[in-house]
Amino acid sequence: MDPGKFLLFATGGLADAAYLFIVAAGLSLVFGALRVINMAHGSLYMIAAMVSVVVANRLGAGIGFLPALLGAVLVAAAIGAVIETTVLKRVYGHEHLVQLLATYAIALIIGGAARLIFGSNYRTTSTPIQGSLTILGYSYSLYALVMIAAAILIGLGMYGLLFRTRLGRNIRAAVSDPELLNASGVNVTLLYTAVFTVGAGLAGLGGAIVAPSQAVDPTIGDSVLVLAFAISVIGGLGSIIGSAVGALMVGEVISFGLINPTTNSFALAFVFIIMTLVLTVRPWARA
Secondary structure (H helix, E strand, C coil): CCHHHHHHHHHHHHHHHHHHHHHHHHHHHHHHHHCCCCCCHHHHHHHHHHHHHHHHHHHCCCCCHHHHHHHHHHHHHHHHHHHHHHCHHHCCCCCHHHHHHHHHHHHHHHHHHHHHHHCCCCECCCCCCCCEEEECCEEEEHHHHHHHHHHHHHHHHHHHHHHHCHHHHHHHHHHHCHHHHHHCCCCHHHHHHHHHHHHHHHHHHHHHHHHHHCCECCCHHHHHHHHHHHHHHHHCCCCHHHHHHHHHHHHHHHHHHHHCHHHHHHHHHHHHHHHHHHHHHCHHHHC
16 A cells, blocks of 8 residues: 555545544543443434534525534533433432433433434535645545544543543543542532533534534434444443544554455444454453
8 A cells, every 4th residue: 555545545534534533422421420322412413413413504604613612512512411311310329321321312302302303314415625735646625624633633632621620520530539529628529510511512512513514313313323432432431531542443443444444344343343353351441
């Protein structure tokens, strides 16, 4: 493979890793702090993508992108806050099967509502940044490069939030000892709502960012949820840095799997082989 083609596929992997990291980081953050496996995470990604496409098409893909992005994130975060306050508060402390069933039911409700509101057909919108950059004879989408840069900035922002702010210290304390945190005077109930809302917002942000680059419909959250779980397990459930590493691995595997039909059909299988090996060698990654 010539260097130009290698760089092309590597950059494509980074673009895939960009939005997958954002989605997986939200999933991992929620599990790390709340110990809840959120099966509705992909549905929040989907609803945000649908909202962003509708708003962007209504306002115009260029000037409408930022309002669509903000609106989609707010919608996902608001739905997340409602889910946490009305459903999840009642299943904290229960076994994971109860949480899975509860959040899976929510995912079905959101999926059905999306079909009623938006229909079942694919929707598309134009990328807000047109054009490409040519390197070593291959063209690179400028919007894909923007996605990569945005993911890096979001990752740095999340790291700063978790390790440089009081909220971040409380979140990390909730992961290790929520009872002690509650005894210290912190409102753990409100903290949990805030964490889940942020996680839902990240799912929405991932959906809104990727929407201009692919067709969206009410089923797109399913495959993303599976990949986000794989990334979280590979990187370690609850670890934001691990989510970045896992997303990078998965993104590159998927991208280089496109080289030919044989590797393309095996790429996803290889992702789950990696996940299985992680669970075998590091079984504590499950909890």
